[in-house]
Amino acid sequence: MILAMFMLLAGVLAVVPVEDAVAAESSGYGPDGYFSKLSDGARPVVDNETGTPNSPAANGDTNTRGIMFGETNASSTNDNRTLTGIYKTLAKGPVDTEVLSFQPATTGNWHKSSTTTVLEGEALLWADEVVTKNFDYSSRNTFDFSASSRSTIATKSSDVGKNNYSSFEKQQLRNDPVEGVCTVSSCRSGSESNSPASSKGSYLVFPLSSGDMNKYLNHTGNHNSGDANLACRGSLGTTCGPSESGPSLVGYWLRSPNWNNEEQVIAVGNSKVGAMTVTSSDGYGLRPALRLRLDNLLLSGNKGNQGQSVSGDLRLTFVDTAARVVLSKTPRLEKNGANWELTDVDGTVNGFTKTGFGWKLIDPEDDSGEVVASGRTNKDTATNTDGNMVVPCASLMPVRITRCQCGGRGMVLPQRVGRIVRRYRCRAW
Numbered sequence: 562m563i564l565a566m567f568m569l570l571a572g573v574l575a576v577v578p579v580e581d582a583v584a585a586e587s588s589g590y591g592p593d594g595y596f597s598k599l600s601d602g603a604r605p606v607v608d609n610e611t612g613t614p615n616s617p618a619a620n621g622d623t624n625t626r627g628i629m630f631g632e633t634n635a636s637s638t639n640d641n642r643t644l645t646g647i648y649k650t651l652a653k654g655p656v657d658t659e660v661l662s663f664q665p666a667t668t669g670n671w672h673k674s675s676t677t678t679v680l681e682g683e684a685l686l687w688a689d690e691v692v693t694k695n696f697d698y699s700s701r702n703t704f705d706f707s708a709s710s711r712s713t714i715a716t717k718s719s720d721v722g723k724n725n726y727s728s729f730e731k732q733q734l735r736n737d738p739v740e741g742v743c744t745v746s747s748c749r750s751g752s753e754s755n756s757p758a759s760s761k762g763s764y765l766v767f768p769l770s771s772g773d774m775n776k777y778l779n780h781t782g783n784h785n786s787g788d789a790n791l792a793c794r795g796s797l798g799t800t801c802g803p804s805e806s807g808p809s810l811v812g813y814w815l816r817s818p819n820w821n822n823e824e825q826v827i828a829v830g831n832s833k834v835g836a837m838t839v840t841s842s843d844g845y846g847l848r849p850a851l852r853l854r855l856d857n858l859l860l861s862g863n864k865g866n867q868g869q870s871v872s873g874d875l876r877l878t879f880v881d882t883a884a885r886v887v888l889s890k891t892p893r894l895e896k897n898g899a900n901w902e903l904t905d906v907d908g909t910v911n912g913f914t915k916t917g918f919g920w921k922l923i924d925p926e927d928d929s930g931e932v933v934a935s936g937r938t939n940k941d942t943a944t945n946t947d948g949n950m951v952v953p954c955a956s957l958m959p960v961r962i963t964r965c966q967c968g969g970r971g972m973v974l975p976q977r978v979g980r981i982v983r984r985y986r987c988r989a990w
Contacts, residue, residue, distance in 0.1 A: 590857070590858070590859045590880060591859075591921070591923045591925070591932075592923060592929075592930045592931060592932055593855075593858045593859060593860050593861045593877075593878075593930075593932065594860060594861045594862065594869055594921075594930070594931065594932035594935065595626065595861035595875055596650075596653060596684055596855055596858065596861060596930075597930030597931075597932075598929065598930035598931065599650070599653040599684075599930075600653070601653060601654065601655060601681070602652075602653070602654070602655065602656055603652065603653045604651065604652050604656070604776070604777055605621075605625045605649070605650045605651070605652075605653075606621040606622050606624075606625050606649065606650075606651060606777060606778055606779065606790055607621060607777065607778070607779045608621075609621045609624035609625050610624070610779055610790075611624065612789075614779045614780070614781070614782075614788075614790075615779070615780055615781060615782030615788050616782070616787065616788065616789070617787050617788075617789050617832075618789065619779070619788055619789040619790045620789065620790075621778070621779055621790050622649060622778070622789065622790040622792075622794065623789070623794070625649045625650060626649075626650075626872070626873070626874065626875055627647040627648065627649060627689065627874035627875065628647065628648045628649070628650060628686060628861075628874070628875050628877060629646050629647060629648075629864050629874055629875065629876045629877070630646060630648050630686065630726075630730065630851075630853075630877065631644070631646050631648075631725050631726045631730060632644070632646070632724075632725050632726065632727070633645065633646040637724070637725075638692065638724060638725050639692065639693060639717075639720050639721045639723075639724040639725055640692075640693045640694045642692055642693065642694075644690060644692055644725075645689060645690060647688070647689040647690075647794075647874060648686040648687060648688050648689065648851075649686065649687050649689060650684055650685070650686055651684075651685040651686065651687050651773070651777035651778070651850070652679045652684065652685040652776075652777055653679070653683075653684045653685075653855075654679035654680045654681045654682060654683045654684065654685075655679065655680055655681040656676075656678065656679040656685075656776075657678060658675045658676050658677065658678040658740050658741075659675070659676055659772070659776070660673050660674065660675050660676075660741075660753060660754075660772060661673060661674070661676055661771075661772035661775040661776055662771070662772070662775060662781075663771045663772065663774035663775050663780055663781065663827075663834050664781065664782060664834070665781060665782070670751060670752035670753070670754070670820065671751060671752065671819050671820040671821035671822070672771060672819070672820075672827070673752065673753060673771070673772065673820075674740075674741035674742075674753055674758070674770045674771045674772045674817035674818075674820075674827075675740035675741035675753060675758055675759075675770060675772055676740065676741065676770060676772040676773050676775075676776040676777070677739065677740060677741075677769065677770060677773055677776075677777075677850065677852075678740060679852065680735070680852070682854065682855050682856055683735060683852050683853055683854050683855055684852075684853045684855060685777065685850060685851075685852060685853075686850065686851050686852075686853050687769065687777075687848070687849075687850045688848050688849050688850070689793065689794045690793050690794070690848065691793060691810060691812075691813050691845075691846040691847065691848045692721055692725060692846070692847060692848070692849060693717055693721065693846040693847045694810070694846060695809075695810040695843050695844055695845060695846050696713050696714075696717060696843055696845075696846065697713055697840065697841050697842060697843045698712060698713060698714050698814055698826050698828075698838075698840040698841075698842070698845075699712030699713050699714065699840050700840060700841070701743075701746065701747040701823050701824065701840060702743050702747060702748055702818035702819065702822070702823055702824065702825060702826045702840055703743045703744065703745065703746060703747060703748070703818075704742035704743055704744060704760055704816055704818075705742070705744060705760050705761045705762050706744060706745070706746065706761065707761050707762075708761050708762040708763075709762075711762060714768060714814050714816065714847065715760070715762065715764070717846075717847050718764050718766055718767045718768065718847060718849065719762070719764065719765075721766050721847060721849055722734075722736075722764060722765030722766045722849075723765075725766075725849075726765070729879070729881065731765060733853055733854050733857065733858075733879055734765045734766075734851050734852060734853060734854065735765075735852040735854060736763045736764065736765050737763050737764070737852070738759045738760040738761070738762065738763055738764070739759070739760050739764055739767045739770075739816060740758060740759050740760075740770065741753065741758055741770035741771070741772055741773075741816060741817050742758060742759070742760050742770075742816050742817065742818070743758075743818040743820075744758070744759070744760060744761050747823035748818045748820055748823060749820070749821060749822055749823040750820060750821075751820055751821050752820050753820055765851060766849035766850065766851045767816060767849065767850055767851075768813065768814050768815050768816040768847060768848065768849065768850070769815055769816065769848075769850050770815060770816055770817045771815050771817035771827045771834070772817070773815075773850075774791070774815070774829075774834060778790045778791060780834065787831070787832050787833050788832055788833070788834075789832060791829050791832045791833070791834070792832040793812075793813070793848065809844060810844060810845070810846050811830040811831055811844045811845065812828055812829045812830030812831060812832075812844070812845050812846075813828065813829055813845055813846055813847060813848035814826065814828050814845045814846070814847065815827045815828055815829065815834075824839055824840055824841075825838060825839055825840065826838055826840055828842070828845045830844065830845065857879045857880040857882075858877060858878075858879055858880075859878045859879060859880050859921075860877070860878040860919065860921050860932065860935055861875045861876075861877055861878075862875065862876055862878065862919070862921075862932075862935045862936075862937075863875065863876070864876040865946035866936055866937065866946050866947065866948060866949035867919050867935055867936055867937040867948075867949060868934070868935055868936050868949045869932055869933075869934055869935055878919060884910055884911055885910070885911055885912075886908060886909070886910055886915075887908050887909050888906075888907065888908035889907045889908045889909070890905040890906070890907050890908070891905060892904065892905050892906045892920075893905055894952060900951045900952075901951070901952045902950045902951050902952065903920060903936075903950045903952055904950070906918045906920070906938050906950075917937055917938045917939025917948065918937065918938050918939075919935065919936065919937040919938070920935060920936055920937070920938075920950075921933075921934070921935035922934040922935065922952065933953070934951075934952060934953050935949075936948060936949030936950055936951070937949060938950060
């Protein structure tokens with residue numbers, strides 16, 4: 562017998578009592594619908610490339626779905642920037658670090674740096690835009706000399722990690738050192754292998770390394786070749802746009818030094834990797850990457866109605882194990898015209914009345930990572946979109962028997978659609 566589970570979500574960042582979790586995957590929360598469909602070690606921008614890599618015709622980035630994450634309002638962000646809040650998935654772990662160049666094989670190792678490690682059960686995400694004003698890297702190519710003695714780029718990374726994400730979002734990020742950086746007074750030994758290359762401090766968000774340009778963005782062209790996969794695609798435009806003050810913001814810093822020159826680091830300007838950018842240049846800002854933990858991820862749904870779709874940006878729903886949901890009614894299926902819809906979804910979260918809940922329908926015997934359907938009850942004022950409570954009965958396999966059970970109270974709800982009887986199991990989140 563195949564059971565299709567309904568899981569009820571509360572809000573964008575879901576709350577769920579741990580003891581009610583449904584064991585459909587190792588996390589107990591079932592597939593999320595996006596990351597659950599990516600294979601371990603996947604690199605979406607590389608895997609989705611159908612254009613010409615290392616060129617303005619590259620399209621791996623545009624073919625990769627956006628993920629909404631972090632603050633967007635200028636009153637809440639570092640440097641008071643109004644942001645799109647869109648990130649692209651660069652990898653799903655596990656992916657080991659390796660020393661790579663961002664350009665074809667040449668004499669010397671000054672341009673080779675370690676890539677970012679992505680652990681099992683996490684994903685590497687990268688912002689679609691520069692999130693700060695422009696600033697200089699530092700007086701030398703040192704990223705951090707100690708946990709408290711840091712360059713401007715390292716300090717900005719910490720500031721953005723502190724200010725641009727809610728406390729709940731921060732709990733979903735891995736806070737650890739990053740690879741491929743200079744951690745002594747200056748680096749000019751000629752290669753990373755001759756210098757300590759993992760940061761002294763830990764970072765929630767950080768700039769990518771020069772090796773990441775190759776590993777996760779498929780960039781192996783000459784350092785002055787334009788690459789659409791490197792272009793900023795947020796509100797600042799493809800060149801990252803002008804800054805609020807000072808020189809024009811032309812691009813973003815990478816964290817890797819020129820291992821052969823203590824006054825040079827690597828940056829990206831106008832979608833080109835600048836291999837010998839001086840550390841005192843102030844035309845660049847921070848385009849942050851982050852390591853997102855997936856163990857508490859419940860749903861990846863369309864940012865509008867939280868439904869399942871093949872395109873468009875996604876909104877993530879995570880589990881808050883400290884919260885408690887109590888339903889005041891028993892959800893049920895009801896025919897509305899030609900559609901079957903989930904109704905009577907009301908209740909409280911931590912004792913407070915909740916105006917909207919979300920839901921998802923999964924097949925525990927389907928290991929493809931698919932979510933059959935998902936949605937939410939209320940209108941989303943931010944995106945001006947209505948909720949989505951339609952259950953796509955016609956898309957379910959024939960003779961699929963499911964059961965409905967809500968809040969521990971078992972209740973069988975046979976619904977006859979044509980010749981097929983369906984029963985649903987509901988779980989309160």
